[in-house]
Amino acid sequence: MKLLEERIQKDGKIRDGGAVLKVDSFLNHQIDVELYNEIGKEFFRLFGDEKVTKILTIEASGIGIACIAGQYFDVPVIFAKKSKTKNIDGGVYTAQVESFTHGRIYDIMVAREFLLPTDRVLLIDDFLANGAALEGLIQIVRGAGATLVGAGICVEKAFQPGGERIRSQGIRVESLARIRSMSEEKGVEFC
Amino acid sequence: MKLLEERIQKDGKIRDGGAVLKVDSFLNHQIDVELYNEIGKEFFRLFGDEKVTKILTIEASGIGIACIAGQYFDVPVIFAKKSKTKNIDGGVYTAQVESFTHGRIYDIMVAREFLLPTDRVLLIDDFLANGAALEGLIQIVRGAGATLVGAGICVEKAFQPGGERIRSQGIRVESLARIRSMSEEKGVEFC
Numbered sequence: 484m485k486l487l488e489e490r491i492q493k494d495g496k497i498r499d500g501g502a503v504l505k506v507d508s509f510l511n512h513q514i515d516v517e518l519y520n521e522i523g524k525e526f527f528r529l530f531g532d533e534k535v536t537k538i539l540t541i542e543a544s545g546i547g548i549a550c551i552a553g554q555y556f557d558v559p560v561i562f563a564k565k566s567k568t569k570n571i572d573g574g575v576y577t578a579q580v581e582s583f584t585h586g587r588i589y590d591i592m593v594a595r596e597f598l599l600p601t602d603r604v605l606l607i608d609d610f611l612a613n614g615a616a617l618e619g620l621i622q623i624v625r626g627a628g629a630t631l632v633g634a635g636i637c638v639e640k641a642f643q644p645g646g647e648r649i650r651s652q653g654i655r656v657e658s659l660a661r662i663r664s665m666s667e668e669k670g671v672e673f674c
Numbered sequence: 675m676k677l678l679e680e681r682i683q684k685d686g687k688i689r690d691g692g693a694v695l696k697v698d699s700f701l702n703h704q705i706d707v708e709l710y711n712e713i714g715k716e717f718f719r720l721f722g723d724e725k726v727t728k729i730l731t732i733e734a735s736g737i738g739i740a741c742i743a744g745q746y747f748d749v750p751v752i753f754a755k756k757s758k759t760k761n762i763d764g765g766v767y768t769a770q771v772e773s774f775t776h777g778r779i780y781d782i783m784v785a786r787e788f789l790l791p792t793d794r795v796l797l798i799d800d801f802l803a804n805g806a807a808l809e810g811l812i813q814i815v816r817g818a819g820a821t822l823v824g825a826g827i828c829v830e831k832a833f834q835p836g837g838e839r840i841r842s843q844g845i846r847v848e849s850l851a852r853i854r855s856m857s858e859e860k861g862v863e864f865c
Contacts, residue, residue: 513788514751516744543733543753547741553707554742560705562734566776585757597704 484659501666511544523552526635533632549607563591576626578619598627606634614645675850692857702735714743717826724823754782767817769810789818797825805836
């Protein structure tokens, strides 16, 4: 998606010797809602024929994108929660996720009542790198016996192993910007 | 807002002897995007004349509502983060928040570059009860020297002290559903 690639070139910042891409001025801290809208539209162009019944994402930065995309699909959005709160009753699907950004392992969960075997689920998230969050969501969809339609990702770090590992399972992953390489000297190169 | 009150009556669940209102089938775990849209529209009706330049919310459940509302205001949305990640550079505004739902104290933060003294900020969140999260956001807006336009809240537990304490500071708080009392026996009564 040219619009997103151009925005990353313009406003993305590379940190930690090329390990971290900061897109927090438009994607995951401050949000350009108009850009989200174009992203949502593009996900609908890609997955609109798939009879999606639920969009599933994970807190926190996936939620806004999923909600805006949900307007195009006209289906409920579910966000997997990262910690057990008082507001979830007993029955939940869970998965363990290792966070690269936060440097820890945490549980994610979705209340069982919201994912049914008849559901056709589209996963949406802002980033795909090591694939841990996405694999957690996939595990939850499988636990529910629902059909996994695929995953819509904003930015994929294609030089990290997550995307290839998940696609090799036959899962459709559509990333709107796929980064081949990045460094503080040379900037971002897309696939 | 009648639509939200009716939805709470229909799908809200009261737990823990009247202490907890679960709205996770439509507001803060599974999301009814069409309802979010009506909520966003209502916030715009209430605050649309206030020359809002930024919407500020807090992860996680505020993000979706703020993004959908952001479409009406046509301004960027910022969500305060709950933990320091590798993706925030040094300069941040912070505040401490005590979470009733999670039973702990945590820091919230917003990168300084996204809140300017010239900004007119609307706060948006899903719940107002003890007011801790909202007061954290207010502290951040003040730290930035920005103008606080007010707060748009979906559900206020009016029998808890947050709303009154914040309004008594002269801050405009608009809650779309204000709960006077709730109990497992009698259900929810609105103000």
